Amino acid sequence: MDKILITGAEGYIGKCLFYFLKKKFNVIGIDKKKSLEKKIFYCNILNQKKLALILERERPKIIVHLAAQSLVDDTINIKKYYDNNVLATNTLLKVMKNQNIKKIIFSSTATVYNQSSRLLTEKSKVKPLSSYAKTKLVCENNIKKQKKIKSIILRFFNVCSALNKPIIGASNNPITHFIPTVVYKAIYNKKIYIYGNDYSTPDGTCIRDYIHILDICDVIEKSIKHLNENNKSRIFNIGNNRGLSNKEIINYIKKYINPKINISYVHRRNGDASKLVCSLIKVKSLLKWKPKHSNLKKILNDELNWVKKLKRIGLKRRFKNYL
Numbered sequence: 120m121d122k123i124l125i126t127g128a129e130g131y132i133g134k135c136l137f138y139f140l141k142k143k144f145n146v147i148g149i150d151k152k153k154s155l156e157k158k159i160f161y162c163n164i165l166n167q168k169k170l171a172l173i174l175e176r177e178r179p180k181i182i183v184h185l186a187a188q189s190l191v192d193d194t195i196n197i198k199k200y201y202d203n204n205v206l207a208t209n210t211l212l213k214v215m216k217n218q219n220i221k222k223i224i225f226s227s228t229a230t231v232y233n234q235s236s237r238l239l240t241e242k243s244k245v246k247p248l249s250s251y252a253k254t255k256l257v258c259e260n261n262i263k264k265q266k267k268i269k270s271i272i273l274r275f276f277n278v279c280s281a282l283n284k285p286i287i288g289a290s291n292n293p294i295t296h297f298i299p300t301v302v303y304k305a306i307y308n309k310k311i312y313i314y315g316n317d318y319s320t321p322d323g324t325c326i327r328d329y330i331h332i333l334d335i336c337d338v339i340e341k342s343i344k345h346l347n348e349n350n351k352s353r354i355f356n357i358g359n360n361r362g363l364s365n366k367e368i369i370n371y372i373k374k375y376i377n378p379k380i381n382i383s384y385v386h387r388r389n390g391d392a393s394k395l396v397c398s399l400i401k402v403k404s405l406l407k408w409k410p411k412h413s414n415l416k417k418i419l420n421d422e423l424n425w426v427k428k429l430k431r432i433g434l435k436r437r438f439k440n441y442l
């Protein structure tokens with residue numbers, strides 16, 4: 120059985136992926152956050168010596184590199200993005216090269232693109248605006264430069280919701296993503312802020328492409344298989360190929376979760392694109408993958424299950440107040 124190493128295995132996607140892949144692969148992880156799971160090692164990737172010792176001992180065949188400063192917030196010091204994204208990725212690549220580990224899957228982001236009213240393909244113009252997206256694009260380029268390492272770069276759109284068995288979802292604090300924010304606030308009757316209702320979209324609110332975490336785990340598994348069988352470097356956009364506006368999501372929540380949710384429309388945030396929706400033509404044809412779990416009903420039901428679990432175990436979500 121191939122050994123897979125997940126970096127950032129204590130984060131939202133990493134933790135879900137760890138439990139998803141565990142059924143089929145020999146999976147280990149590393150994270151700079153301490154874990155209760157004994158196969159997730161406590162290690163900051165910037166600590167090259169410690170990282171090298173772990174990789175030398177464990178000898179993974181493929182690395183799924185998810186670790187990052189992932190919160191998109193330009194009030195965060197740029198150095199945090201540079202260190203945990205660019206420097207950490209460079210350190211990882213260096214250790215991989217030294218130890219002859221030849222395959223990496225890298226989690227990039229749709230925010231590397233310029234906004235577009237058309238579906239975004241892998242050839243769409245890149246124009247990252249935030250420090251987060253800029254550093255992710257630098258990582259992509261540094262990975263592509265590697266001669267001895269084959270890579271699959273996955274540009275994720277809006278990853279959301281939770282796994283069912285076991286029930287695991289996002290436990291990051293503060294939480295900044297739309298779906299976990301609105302579901303949690305709908306349950307706790309807290310005010311939901313919608314940033315902008317004057318965009319050039321049919322209902323005036325931003326349109327995004329939401330992809331269920333189960334589909335993300337599935338496409339990473341397909342990427343592992345593809346790297347093993349084809350040994351070719353690739354870039355893919357990963358989304359649901361369908362845009363949902365903030366208002367559409369709110370209307371669904373009003374209908375099925377809480378008719379009395381408290382909404383306040385406030386001014387736009389700097390750098391928010393009106394519409395980001397993904398084309399899946401390339402990934403469908405080369406990876407033979409398409410999303411199966413990313414309809415809004417399943418996304419919200421599974422997130423709701425997770426929020427109920429958070430409530431049972433007494434975990435509260437905090438929110439970043441942009442107002």
Ligand SMILES: NC(=O)c1ccc[n+]([C@@H]2O[C@H](COP(=O)([O-])OP(=O)(O)OC[C@H]3O[C@@H](n4cnc5c(N)ncnc54)[C@H](O)[C@@H]3O)[C@@H](O)[C@H]2O)c1
Pocket residue numbers: 126127128129130131132133149150151152162163164165184185186187188189190202203207226227228229274275276277278279291
């Ligand atoms: N969640 C999304 O919607 C989304 C969308 C696009 C791309 N991505 C990318 O997917 C990846 C995972 O996202 P996530 O939502 O799980 O993020 P997350 O913030 O929940 O998890 C990231 C994890 O990486 C760890 N980490 C950061 N720097 C580290 C370092 N130097 N050494 C070791 N560990 C380190 C953190 O402790 C954290 O547990 C990230 O690279 C993110 O940029 C996520």
